[in-house]
Amino acid sequence: MKRRISRVAVIGSGIMGSGIACHFANIGVAVLLLDVVPRECTEGEKAKGLARTDPAVRNRMAVENLAQAAKSKPAPLYDKAFIKRIQTGNLEDDLPELSAVDWIVEAVVERLEIKRSVFEKIEKYRRPGTLITSNTSGIPIGLMAAGRSEDFQKHFAGSHFFNPPRYLKLLEVIPAPHTSQAVIDFLLMYGAKFLGKTTVLCKDTPAFIANRVGIFSIMKLFHEVKKFDLTIEEVDALTGPVIGRPKSATFRTVDVVGLDTLVRVAKGLQQLKGDEQNATFSPPDYIQDMLDKNWLGAKTGSGFYRKTKGEKSEIHSLDLDAMRYRARKKVRFAALESAKRIDGISDRFPFLIKGTDKAAAFYRSTLGSLFAYVSHRIPEIADELYRIDDAIRAGFGWRQGPFEIWDAVGIRVGIRIAKENHCEVAKWVGEMQRKGMANFYRVDEKGTRYYYDIKTGDYQTIPGQAHYITLSNIRPTTTVWKNRGCAIEDLGDGILNIEFRSKMNAIGGEVIQGLNKGIEIAERDFQGVVIANQGQNFSAGANLSMIFMLAVEREYEELNRAVQTFQHALMRIRYSAIPVVAAPHAMTLGGSCELCLHADRVVAAAETYMGLVECSVGLIPAGGGSKEMTQRAAETFHKGDVELNRLRDHFTTIGMARVSTSAYEAFASGFLKAGRDLVVVQDERRIAAAKQCALARAENGYTKPVPTPVKVLGKQALGVFLVGADSLSAGNYISEHDKKVAGKLAYVMAGGDLSEATYVSEQYLLDLEREAFLSLCTEKKTLARIQHILKTGKPLRN
Numbered sequence: 046m047k048r049r050i051s052r053v054a055v056i057g058s059g060i061m062g063s064g065i066a067c068h069f070a071n072i073g074v075a076v077l078l079l080d081v082v083p084r085e086c087t088e089g090e091k092a093k094g095l096a097r098t099d100p101a102v103r104n105r106m107a108v109e110n111l112a113q114a115a116k117s118k119p120a121p122l123y124d125k126a127f128i129k130r131i132q133t134g135n136l137e138d139d140l141p142e143l144s145a146v147d148w149i150v151e152a153v154v155e156r157l158e159i160k161r162s163v164f165e166k167i168e169k170y171r172r173p174g175t176l177i178t179s180n181t182s183g184i185p186i187g188l189m190a191a192g193r194s195e196d197f198q199k200h201f202a203g204s205h206f207f208n209p210p211r212y213l214k215l216l217e218v219i220p221a222p223h224t225s226q227a228v229i230d231f232l233l234m235y236g237a238k239f240l241g242k243t244t245v246l247c248k249d250t251p252a253f254i255a256n257r258v259g260i261f262s263i264m265k266l267f268h269e270v271k272k273f274d275l276t277i278e279e280v281d282a283l284t285g286p287v288i289g290r291p292k293s294a295t296f297r298t299v300d301v302v303g304l305d306t307l308v309r310v311a312k313g314l315q316q317l318k319g320d321e322q323n324a325t326f327s328p329p330d331y332i333q334d335m336l337d338k339n340w341l342g343a344k345t346g347s348g349f350y351r352k353t354k355g356e357k358s359e360i361h362s363l364d365l366d367a368m369r370y371r372a373r374k375k376v377r378f379a380a381l382e383s384a385k386r387i388d389g390i391s392d393r394f395p396f397l398i399k400g401t402d403k404a405a406a407f408y409r410s411t412l413g414s415l416f417a418y419v420s421h422r423i424p425e426i427a428d429e430l431y432r433i434d435d436a437i438r439a440g441f442g443w444r445q446g447p448f449e450i451w452d453a454v455g456i457r458v459g460i461r462i463a464k465e466n467h468c469e470v471a472k473w474v475g476e477m478q479r480k481g482m483a484n485f486y487r488v489d490e491k492g493t494r495y496y497y498d499i500k501t502g503d504y505q506t507i508p509g510q511a512h513y514i515t516l517s518n519i520r521p522t523t524t525v526w527k528n529r530g531c532a533i534e535d536l537g538d539g540i541l542n543i544e545f546r547s548k549m550n551a552i553g554g555e556v557i558q559g560l561n562k563g564i565e566i567a568e569r570d571f572q573g574v575v576i577a578n579q580g581q582n583f584s585a586g587a588n589l590s591m592i593f594m595l596a597v598e599r600e601y602e603e604l605n606r607a608v609q610t611f612q613h614a615l616m617r618i619r620y621s622a623i624p625v626v627a628a629p630h631a632m633t634l635g636g637s638c639e640l641c642l643h644a645d646r647v648v649a650a651a652e653t654y655m656g657l658v659e660c661s662v663g664l665i666p667a668g669g670g671s672k673e674m675t676q677r678a679a680e681t682f683h684k685g686d687v688e689l690n691r692l693r694d695h696f697t698t699i700g701m702a703r704v705s706t707s708a709y710e711a712f713a714s715g716f717l718k719a720g721r722d723l724v725v726v727q728d729e730r731r732i733a734a735a736k737q738c739a740l741a742r743a744e745n746g747y748t749k750p751v752p753t754p755v756k757v758l759g760k761q762a763l764g765v766f767l768v769g770a771d772s773l774s775a776g777n778y779i780s781e782h783d784k785k786v787a788g789k790l791a792y793v794m795a796g797g798d799l800s801e802a803t804y805v806s807e808q809y810l811l812d813l814e815r816e817a818f819l820s821l822c823t824e825k826k827t828l829a830r831i832q833h834i835l836k837t838g839k840p841l842r843n
Contacts, residue, residue, distance in 0.1 A: 048147075048176075048231055049147065050074060050147045050148055050235065050239070051074065051075065051147055052074065052075040052076070052077065052145060052146045052147055053066075053069045053074050053075070053076050053077070053146060053147065053148045053149075053150060054076070054077040054078075054079065054142070054143055054146040054148070054149045054150070055069070055076060055077070055078050055079070055150045055152060056079050056080075056136070056149065056150065056151045056152060056153060056163060056167070057079075057080060057151065057152035057153035057154070057180075058078050058079070058080040058106055058107040058110035058111060058133070059110060059152065059153075059154075060114070060208065061152045061180055061206065061208055061210070062078065062080075062110070062150075062152035062153075062180075063078065063110050063111050063113075063114035063121070064114060064121050064206070064208060064209050064210040064211065065150055065152055065180065065206055065210050066078045066111065066131050067111075067114060067115070067121035067122050067127070067128075067131070067210070067211065068121065068206075068210045068211050068240065069240075070122065070127045070128065070130040070131050071122060071123045071127055071211065071651070071709075071726075072239055072240060072241075072726055073130070074130070075130055075132070076130060076131045076132065077131075077132050077134060077139065077142055077143075077146060078107050078111060078131055078132065078133050078134070079107060079133075079134050079135055079136050079139055079140075080106035080107040080110065080135060080136065081106055081135065081136055082097075082102075082103045082106075082135045082136065082137050082138075083097070083102060083103070083105050083106060085097065086102055087105075090102055090105075100138075103135045103137070103138060104133050104134055104135050106135070107133035107134060107135065108133045111128070111131060111133055115128055119209065119211075119212060119706075120211075120706055121209060121210070121211050122211075123211075123651060123706075123707035123708070123709040123710065124707065124709045124710050124713070127709075136163075136166065140166060140167070140169070140170045141170050142170075143167060143170040143171055143172075143175075144170050144171070144172045145172075146175065147175060147176065148175065148176040148177075148178070149167060149171065149175060149176065149177045149178070150177075150178055150179075150180060150204060151163055151164070151167075151177070151178070151179045151180065152179075152180040155181060155182065155183070155184060157184050157188060157189065160179060160181070160184065160189050161189060161191075161192075164177075164189065164190070164193060164197075165193075168193055168194060168197055171197070173196045174196070174200065175200065176200050176228065176231075176232070177197065177200055177201050178201065178202050178203060178204035178232070179201075179202075179203050179204065180203075180204060180205060180206055181203055181205065182205055182252070182253075182256065182310075183251060183252050183253070183256070183310065183313065185249055185251075186201075186202065186203040186219045186220070186221045186249045187221050187222050187249055189201075189221075190221050190223070195223070198221060198222075198223040198224070199223055199224065199225045199228070200224075200225070200228055201221050201223075201224060202218060202219060202220050202221055202224045202228060202229065202232060203217065203218065203219030203220075203221070203247075203249070203253075204216060204217075204218060204219075204232060204236075205217035205218075205219065205247075205253060206242075207255070207439075207440050212652070213439070213440060213442075214241070214242055214243045214439040214440075215242065215243055215245065215255055215435075215436060215439035215440035216236040216240065216242035216243070216244045216245070217244075217245050217247045217253045217254060217255065217436065217440075218232045218233055218236065218244055218245065218246055218247065219247045219248070219249050219253060220246075220249070221249070229246070232244070233246060237509065237727055237729075238512075238726075238727055238730075239726065240726065240727075241651060241725075241726035241727040241728065242439070242727075243435050243436075243438070243439035245427075245432050245435050245436045245439070246427070246432060247426065247427065247432070247436075248425070248426055248427060248428075250425060250426045251313060251314055251317060252310060252313070252314055253426070253436075254422075254426050254427055254432060254433055254436040254437075255436040255437060255439075255440030255441065256310060256440075257314065257422065257426055258415075258418070258419060258422065258426075258433060258436070258437055258447065259437060259440060259441045260307065260310055260311055260314065260326070261314075261322065261325060261326070261415075261418055262411070262415055263295060263298075263299065263307065264311050264325050264326050264328070265325050265411055265414055265415070266280060266284065266295050266411060267328065267329055267332055268325065268329055269407060269410055269411055270365065271329070271331070271365060271366075272410075273403045273406060273407045273410075274403065275403065275407065276362070276364075276365075276374060276376075277296050277349050277350070277362040277363055277365065278362055278373055278374055278375075278376050279376050279378070279404075280294070280295055280296060280407075281293075281294035281295055281296050281297060282294070282376040282378070282381060283378070283381070283404055283407060283408070287381055287384055287385060287393065287397075288390065288393065288394070288397070289390035289443060289444025289445055290441075290442065290443050290444070291441075291442040296348075296349035296350070297349070297350065299342060299348065299349060300342035300343050300348035300349055300350055301342065301343055302342070303341050303342050303343075303344055304332070304335060304336065304340070304341045304342050304348060305336060305341050308328050308332065308336060311326040311327075311328065312326065312327075312328075314326045315327050319425075321421055322414070322417075322418055322468070325414075331365050331368065334368060335348070335363075340363070347370075348363075349362065349363050350362050350363070351363070351370050353370075359372065359373075360373060361373065362374075378402065378404045379402075380396070380397060380400050380402065380404055380405065381404070383396070384396055384397055390444050390445060390453075391445065391449070391450075391452075391453040392453070394408075394412075394450055394453040394454050395453065395454050395455070395458070398412065398454060398458070398462065409462040409465065409466065410462075410466045412450065412454070412459070412462060413459070413462035413463040413464075413465060413466040413468055414463065414466055414468050415447050415450075416447065416450075416451050416459045416460075416462075416463050416468075416470060417463040417468035417469060417470045417471075418468075419433055419447040419448065420470045420471035420473070420474050421470075421471045423471065423473070423499055424499065424500075428499075428500065429496060429498065429505075430448050430485055430496055430497065430499075431446075431448070431486075431496040431507050433446060433447060433448065434446025434447065434448050434449050448485040448486070449485075449486065451485060452484050452485050452486055455483075456474065456477075456478060456483060456484070456485070457478075460474065460475075473499045476502070477497055477499075477502075480502065482497060482504075484497075485497050487504060488518045490521075490522050491519075491522075492514075492515065492518035492519035492522070492523070493506060493510060493518070494506070494507050494510060494515070494518055495507070512729070512730055512733060513727075513729040513730050513731075513732070513733050514536060514732040514733045514736065515579070515729075516534060516542070516544055516577075516578065516579050516732070517579070519534060519536075520532070520534060523535045523536070523537075525541065525566060526559075526562055526563075526566065527546075527559075528555045528558060528559060529546070529547075529555055530545065530546055530547035530553060530554075530555030530556050530559065531543065531544065531545055531546060531547070531555055531556045531558065531559025531560070531562075532544045532546055532559070533559060533562065533563045533566065535571075536575065536732075536736050538572075538736070538740055539571050539572035539573065539740070539743065540571065540572060540573050540574070540575060540736045540739050540740055540743075541563055541566060541567045541571050541573070541574050541575070542574070542575045542576070542577055542732065542736075543559055543560060543563040543574060543575070543576045543577075544577065544578045545559075545578045545580070545583075545584055546578070547588075549582070549584070549585040550578060550580050550582060550583060550584040550585065550637070551584065551585050551586065551587065551588045551589070552584060552586065552587050552588060552611070552636040552637060552640070553587070553588035553591055554588075554591075554607070554610075557610055557611055557614045560576070560614045560617075560618065560640075561614055561617060563576075564617055564618065564621050564623075564625070567621075567623050568621065568622045568623055571623065572623060572624075572739070572740065572743035572744075573623050573624045573625070573626065573739030573740060573742060573743045573747075574621070574623060574624070574625045574626070574739065575625075575626050575627075575628055575732060575735040575736055575739055576618075576625065576626070576627045576628065576640065576644065577627070577628035577629075577731065577732045577735055579732075581631060582630070582631040582632035582633070583629040583630050583631060583632065583633040583637055583653070584629075584632070584633060584634070584636070584637030584640075585632060585634055585635070585637070586634040586635025586636040586637055586638070586658070587611070587635055587636035587668065589662070589831060589834070589835060590835055591607070592604065592607075592664075592822070592831065593828065593831045593832060593835060595607070595822075596822040596823070596827075596828055596831075597828060601819060601822070601823075604819060604822060605815065605819055608667050608668070608815050608818055608819070609815060611636065611667075611668045612667070612668055612669055612811050612814075612815065615639060615640060615643040615668055615669045616643070616669065616807070616811075618640065618643045618644060619643040619644075619645075619669075619750065620749060620750055620752065621645075621749065622749045623743065623747065624645045624646065624738075624739050624742035624743055624747045625644050625645050625739075626644060626645060626646045626647070626648055626735045626736075626738050626739040626742070627640060627641040627644035627646075627647045627648075627735075628647075628648045628649070628650075628731050628732055628734075628735035629641055629647065629649050629650070629653050629655065630649070630650035630652065630653055630728055630731060631650070631652060631653065631654060632654050633649075633653055633654065633655045633656075634654075634655075634656055634657075634658050634704065635656075635657065635658050635659055635666070635668075635670075636668045636670075638655045638656060638657050638670065638716060639657070639666055639668040639669050639670040639673065640668070641655065641716065641717075642669065642670060642673040642674075642677075642716065643669060643673065645742065645747075645750075646721060646722060646723070646738050646739075646742065647717055647718075647721075647722040647723070648722070648723045648724075648725060648731060648734050648735040648738050649708040649711070649717065649722065649723070649724055649725070649731075650708065650724075650725055650726075650728040650731050651707055651708050651709070651724050651725065651726045651728075652707065652708070652728065653705070653707065653708040653711065653724075654704050654705055654706065654707070655704065655705045655708075655711045655714070655716040655717070656702060656703055656704030656705065656714075656716075657670045657671075657674070657698070657699045657702070657716075658702040658704065659699075659702070660699060660700050660701070660702045660783075660786050660787075660790065661702040661830075661834075661840045662827065662830045662831050662834055662840065663782060663786055663821055663824060663826060663827030663828075663830040663831070664786070664818055664821050664822070664827060664831075665699070665786065665789055665790045665793065665814065665817050665818055665821065666699060666814070667814040667815050667817070667818035669807075669811060669814070670699070670814075671699065671790060671793045671794055671810070671813075671814045671817075672755070672793075672807055672810035672811055672814055674695040674696075674698070674699060674715060674794070675692065675695070675755060675757065675793070675794045675796070675810060676755045676807070676810075677695065677715050677718075678691045678692040678694075678695050678715075679692075679755050679756040679757070682756060688756075688758060688802075689758060689761065689762055689765060692758060692762055692794060693762075693765065693766070693769075694715070695715050695794070696762075696766055696790065696791065696794050698714050698715060699790060699794075700786075700787050700790055702840075708724045709724060723738065752806070752807060754804035754805060754806060755796075755804065755805055755806070755807060755810060756802060756803070756804055757794075757795060757796025757797075757799065757802065757803055757804075757805055757810075758795055758796065758802050759795055759796055759797065759798065759799030759800060759801055759802060759803060760795070760798050760799065760800060760801075761795075761801075761802070762791070762794065762795040762796075763791055763792060763795035763797075763798055766787070766788075766790075766791035766794070766795065767788060767791055770783075770784045770787040770788060770791070771784070773787075780842055780843060782824070782826040782827070782843055783842070785821075785824070786821060786827075789817040789820065789821060790817070792813065792817065793810065793813045793814050793817050796809070796810065796813070797813060826843050829841060829843055830843065
């Protein structure tokens with residue numbers, strides 16, 4: 046039977062339960078969120094004359110927890126309106142509704158007896174064949190289903206989401222002793238394709254995969270920090286973005302998670318028999334001291350970092366020797382600065398472990414012990430090594446997993462630094478070497494990736510690759526053309542991909558050259574083009590430093606040519622003879638948002654944050670963004686004031702530099718078009734989906750678009766926009782310079798001071814855009830804003 050999920054029940058509305066409910070709602074599933082009935086009424090409920098029998102009281106737990114989750118940041122919902130897909134209730138009155146759901150997710154408190162009690166209640170109403178999973182983070186899956194019916198046990202498994210469920214990509218699937226293979230396969234598929242997760246099959250071992258390895262890595266750092274006489278700041282600098290890990294690095298991450306939570310799991314792992322490094326899970330003395338002082342992190346206000354109070358608050362860090370807080374110290378490791386100049390994360394590791402300073406010794410010690418540890422976890426926690434890498438990347442936000450890092454430094458080097466730090470790797474690694482296999486992973490000429498399988502002693506393909514395209518795997522054999530900032534790859538089936546490779550994927554001369562070259566080659570020899578990359582962000586927008594340099598040097602003619610060249614490139618995308626599909630993800634700002642506005646179709650990752658943000662630096666969109674939003678408003682014009690209302694919405698979106706918090710919200714902002722553009726929840730499928738979209742457009746008979754005039758409203762719109770800007774300025778909501786920028790934007794989007802509504806060409810609006818942009822580049826306050834954001838990364842209001 047083809048299993049489909051239309052309605053899900055989530056049992057338990059705490060942080061995890063509400064988050065899971067919201068993410069199912071994100072993908073269009075109806076959700077029933079249930080929690081316990083409160084034991085008594087609150088004083089507020091009593092004042093309203095409510096009794097414990099009233100639904101408002103009985104459903105209070107789920108209602109309040111969901112409302113609190115919806116207000117939290119980062120937002121758990123792709124769009125606030127999606128909360129309507131969630132129905133709240135309680136575990137006494139609404140259990141009969143479980144007979145109408147397709148999947149029940151249990152997310153109650155982490156106590157075995159409570160979970161068993163909940164399952165006993167659920168089974169009375171659960172329809173045979175309904176999936177039932179537990180979100181436990183460590184209770185043995187096999188123990189929870191004991192005593193339940195055969196059908197229950199057949200359809201029961203662990204489904205461990207990571208918090209927050211929308212953003213952290215990992216979903217660990219843990220079979221129970223009697224879980225059917227069909228259920229396991231379905232959960233792995235559904236989690237990836239529908240929920241957008243990296244689904245990892247785990248064994249029913251303590252802490253499963255990600256927490257077992259991730260917490261080991263953190264506990265190892267806890268022990269090493271004093272051994273190498275490192276400060277809190279130094280460890281976070283060494284274990285952050287420079288090695289492809291989150292900005293929160295180690296100690297900031299622990300502050301967010303909670304030191305008590307981390308240590309509780311670690312102490313449980315310390316009891317494991319057969320774990321050769323279980324002593325590492327024992328917290329050092331300074332950690333116990335922090336626990337005694339209740340310095341647990343963000344939830345208690347003090348952890349490894351503390352925010353001071355006063356006129357000017359500061360972040361202080363903990364001195365682990367004196368055990369008191371002090372002002373943060375600057376970190377100075379020459380190797381770190383040198384490593385940042387190495388583009389590839391993989392290429393940094395061999396460099397970082399070669400030095401003679403304490404930073405290099407720290408890397409050798411922590412990486413060597415990590416390599417040894419993960420080698421011994423095969424086959425204990427997973428039969429295949431790629432599952433460990435998948436779990437750590439998705440659960441802890443590492444760009445590369447342990448075995449991928451080991452490949453980067455070399456297997457022989459990894460074995461050596463493990464031995465230097467009194468760790469022995471597992472025997473299978475030596476056996477692999479003796480067979481002449483020098484890497485844990487390899488990629489063939491077609492871009493297919495293989496992993497070393499210890500069961501067969503040979504390389505095996507990683508499942509699921511047919512559903513996605515990994516550009517780094519195909520580059521060696523499919524690159525058609527490239528320069529330093531851009532590359533064009535043949536995706537097969539007549540579709541090219543244009544990939545940005547500049548710093549932060551910023552759009553400068555080299556990227557524009559690549560866009561033009563890609564269209565030229567495709568129009569001659571191919572059927573369509575995809576514009577996509579797999580960097581951390583799609584693009585930060587136009588090369589702001591170049592704009593600043595030209596403006597400061599008053600090279601206005603050259604700046605005019607640069608803007609005009611960008612406009613021409615985007616109009617070439619718009620009026621290409623072949624379909625051009627943009628496939629953005631993550632930050633898609635400024636010029637890259639303008640690029641998407643001009644594409645024939647957009648296939649966006651759900652986690653795409655689009656915005657025309659130029660006004661925040663004292664400029665307006667001049668790559669066709671102001672023109673395009675004016676045109677999109679005109680396409681929806683009706684008689685009467687609706688025309689002005691729609692245009693005003695887009696004017697405000699640009700003027701306030703709003704950025705969508707998801708691809709779904711980008712539809713409401715006007716950056717994406719309903720019925721035309723698509724959203725892909727699993728980012729790994731994004732480029733393959735964009736390729737299929739371009740191919741379908743070509744095979745169905747693509748015709749080059751014909752330019753159409755744009756209706757502009759002239760003085761009618763200009764007057765309203767200027768009066769609005771005056772009011773905001775008078776109320777101190779915007780500065781005088783904001784008002785000037787808004788006036789320039791208003792002039793463009795109104796089509797100038799035309800006396801009545803008129804149809805104009807796109808080029809007319811492009812010329813207005815460019816003129817306004819150049820005039821703002823002569824303003825000192827605009828230059829100050831640009832300089833400030835280039836130096837600090839934060840906007841300046843002046």
